[in-house]
Amino acid sequence: MAFEPPRRLVRALGEARRNGADGVDAWLDELPGLVEEAVALRELTVERVQAPGGRSSLVLLVRQFDQTPAVLKLAPPRARPESERAALGHWDGRGAVRLLNPGDTPGVLLLERLHPDLSVRSLPEAKALLEAAGVLRRLWVEPPDGDGHLFETVAERTGRQAEAMRASAEADRQVAPLVDAALAAREELLAASPEARLLHGTFRQSKVLAGERMPWLAVGPDPVVGECAFDLARLVRDRVEDLIAQPSGAATTRRRVKRLAESLDVDQERLRGWTLFRAVESGVRALRVGRPQDAELLLEFAGWL
Structure with a gap:
């Protein structure tokens, strides 16, 4: 899919680079392909990129194959997405957003849809x-x-x-x-x-x-x-x-x-x-x-x- 990463994310990753983080540019370059692969593998329909979004990951509002709304989140290794996955799995929806793909592709999280603008x-x-x-x-x-x-x-x-x-x-x-x-x-x-x-x-x-x-x-x-x-x-x-x-x-x-x-x-x-x-x-x-x-x-x- 054709898209532009939110400026807030690009700016934050630039700050991370200046702060000594490695691999930031490579992940941004690979991001369109990562999104396309993640969407196709899960049979998702993308509604829109969430903007301004976060400072460490790309968030997309999607629908699953049965039209259930969800959120697809892609994050570089420096954002520790597997640690996030483990915590969300441990909480299992108690006080936190529910993880829908406990054992999925590294760096890719499928989450329940909340109200992203509220x-x-x-x-x-x-x-x-x-x-x-x-x-x-x-x-x-x-x-x-x-x-x-x-x-x-x-x-x-x-x-x-x-x-x-x-x-x-x-x-x-x-x-x-x-x-x-x-x-x-x-x-x-x-x-x-x-x-x-x-x-x-x-x-x-x-x-x-x-x-x-x-x-x-x-x-x-x-x-x-x-x-x-x-x-x-x-x-x-x-x-x-x-x-x-x-x-x-x-x-x-x-x-x-x-x-x-x-x-x-x-x-x-x-x-x-x-x-x-x-x-x-x-x-x-x-x-x-x-x-x-x-x-x-x-x-x-x-x-x-």
Whole structure:
């Protein structure tokens, strides 16, 4: 089929290339052929490419041979699609979109159709946080038994991120104090970590879509195994641009940390620490890939913590 990948995806993959990711250009070049093969093999009818779509995968709205609506998702290896497949299979529709092809072609996921243009972010802020937190609670389950699962641990993922953060701090001394604080928080948090759960890994309001069998379901996990506060930390800074614009943004952020921690039985100080680490990591990464405005917002937010 003839199509143009969404500009958001192309731009994000370009950022990944600048951040050292390999194979990005090759996957984009192969994408039309991969789509054609995936559609033909599953006897799908393509309705449209979902735009703006995600930053790590191509999403197509399709119909199966019996006209049941579905979503076809293709992702490069760097997006860890097989880890996503394993997590969705483990959740089996509880709190997350249902996987329709548990043992299919690597890098290709066939998913139940939700309402792709209606996320929990469309709700007023307080209601959106409440609904998102309810979804997150259902996802926090014990990981599969044994050590043979595909999931990174929080320690492993943040370890890789910490190395890049140190390099950024050496190149730009202005961010060094925040990086130092974030790395110190990580060391303290990992020294005594609570019980590990399977986490979404990249949870935020835009990752929670309206569904038919349940009001709200999570999509697009980058799963990781670790403590729940790590997962909740990304939700704390949702709508960061609105927080920064408020005269009382710092106080609102502290209240949000307290409210979310209490609503999900998470230690408030651990949530604050992971929120700091994740905001600084995202901020310095935004600087590395040439998004200075995003970096400024994230680092100002981190300074409030």
